[in-house]
Amino acid sequence: MAARDSNGTELADGDSVQVIKDLKVKGTSSTLKRGTLIKNIRLTDDDALIECNAEKIKGLVLRTEFLKKV
Numbered sequence: 001m002a003a004r005d006s007n008g009t010e011l012a013d014g015d016s017v018q019v020i021k022d023l024k025v026k027g028t029s030s031t032l033k034r035g036t037l038i039k040n041i042r043l044t045d046d047d048a049l050i051e052c053n054a055e056k057i058k059g060l061v062l063r064t065e066f067l068k069k070v
Contacts, residue, residue: 017067
């Protein structure tokens with residue numbers, strides 16, 4: 001099974017995605033705001049998770065249910 005975003009669109013390595021709701025980042029005082037664009041994602045072994053780097057936060061792992069492909 002392939003990784004899919006909140007709308008059911010299939011995701012691939014290198015895609016750009018947008019955050020669909022404000023997300024608090026564990027271990028930091030930062031929040032990823034709704035609409036934040038994240039470029040060049042990397043898929044993981046788990047279809048529900050992706051790895052990425054946001055503007056100020058490196059090495060993030062996000063759930064695909066909170067993302068939509070751009």
